Amino acid sequence: MSGTRGTPVAGVGPADAGRPALTPQAIRQAARAGRGTLTSGLAPGWLQGNLVVLPAAWADEFAEFCRRNAGPLPLMAVGAPGDPWLPALGIDVDVRRDLGGYQLWQGGAQAAEPSHLMDLWQPDDVALVLGCWFSQEAQLAQAGVRLRHVEQGIQGGLFRTWLDCVPAGRFRGPVVVSARPFADDQVDTVARLTARLPLAHGAPLHRGDGAALGIDDLARPDFGEPLPPLPGETMLYWGCGLTAIEALRRAGVPRYVTHRPGRMLVTDLRAQPAATD
Numbered sequence: 001m002s003g004t005r006g007t008p009v010a011g012v013g014p015a016d017a018g019r020p021a022l023t024p025q026a027i028r029q030a031a032r033a034g035r036g037t038l039t040s041g042l043a044p045g046w047l048q049g050n051l052v053v054l055p056a057a058w059a060d061e062f063a064e065f066c067r068r069n070a071g072p073l074p075l076m077a078v079g080a081p082g083d084p085w086l087p088a089l090g091i092d093v094d095v096r097r098d099l100g101g102y103q104l105w106q107g108g109a110q111a112a113e114p115s116h117l118m119d120l121w122q123p124d125d126v127a128l129v130l131g132c133w134f135s136q137e138a139q140l141a142q143a144g145v146r147l148r149h150v151e152q153g154i155q156g157g158l159f160r161t162w163l164d165c166v167p168a169g170r171f172r173g174p175v176v177v178s179a180r181p182f183a184d185d186q187v188d189t190v191a192r193l194t195a196r197l198p199l200a201h202g203a204p205l206h207r208g209d210g211a212a213l214g215i216d217d218l219a220r221p222d223f224g225e226p227l228p229p230l231p232g233e234t235m236l237y238w239g240c241g242l243t244a245i246e247a248l249r250r251a252g253v254p255r256y257v258t259h260r261p262g263r264m265l266v267t268d269l270r271a272q273p274a275a276t277d
Contacts, residue, residue, distance in 0.1 A: 054126060067168075136200045158179070171251045196273035
C-alpha cells in the first residue's frame with residue numbers, strides 16, 4: 001500500500017508531556033483487558049479514530065476514496081499489509097486489541113462482534129484509521145459549549161443522507177452524518193471551532209432542518225441513539241466515519257472489520273486546532 005508504515009497526516013504532531021489523568025495508553029490498556037467502553041468524553045484533547053481493516057487488494061482504492069472525501073473520511077494513518085501496529089499514532093498501538101470492540105463483516109453483513117482481532121487478523125490485512133468527531137469535544141467544552149450527548153453518555157444520532165461521495169474505483173455511496181443539537185446562541189461558536197480540526201471532520205456541513213439532507217425523522221436515526229433538539233436548540237450535522245461502512249458494503253468487499261460504534265481508537269496525538277485569523 002502507498003505511504004509509509006502508520007504514516008500520519010501532515011500537521012499532526014506527537015503528544016506533549018501534559019496528559020489528562022486517564023491517558024490514551026491507559027484507555028487502550030483497558031480495552032486490551034476487556035474493559036473498553038464508549039470513548040465520547042473519555043479522552044479530552046486527544047485525537048480519536050475510526051478503524052477499517054480490509055484486504056490489501058482493496059486498500060489502495062479505499063484510501064483514495066477517503067482522500068477524495070476527506071470531510072466524512074479524514075485519513076489519519078495507513079498500515080502496511082499484515083502489520084497491526086501503528087507507531088505513528090502512539091506507543092504500542094495494536095489495532096487488533098486496542099479498541100473497545102469490533103465488528104466483523106462478511107458478504108456485506110455483520111457476522112460477529114468480537115472483543116479483539118487476535119485470532120481473526122489475516123496476513124494481508126491493512127489497517128486504516130480515520131478521524132473522529134469525538135476529538136472536537138475538548139475545545140467545545142473549554143469554550144463553554146453544552147454537549148448533551150456527553151451528558152447522556154451517548155454518541156447521538158447518525159443518518160444516511162442523499163448526498164453522494166466522490167467515487168474512487170469500486171468505492172462509492174452516500175455521505176453518513178452525525179447529528180447533534182446545540183444552543184442557538186452557540187451554533188456559530190461551534191461551527192467556528194470545529195472548522196479548526198479538519199482531522200475530526202471540520203466544520204458542520206449543514207445546520208437546521210435535516211430534510212435538506214434527506215433526513216425525515218430525527219427520532220429514528222439509522223445508527224446511534226436519537227437526540228433531537230430541545231426548544232432553543234439547533235441541529236448541526238457533520239460528515240461521519242460510518243460513510244465508510246456504506247462504501248465498503250456497496251463495493252462488495254468480501255471481508256472487512258470496523259470498530260464497534262462509538263468505541264474508537266484513542267491515539268497519543270494531540271487534537272491541535274489549526275490557526276485561524
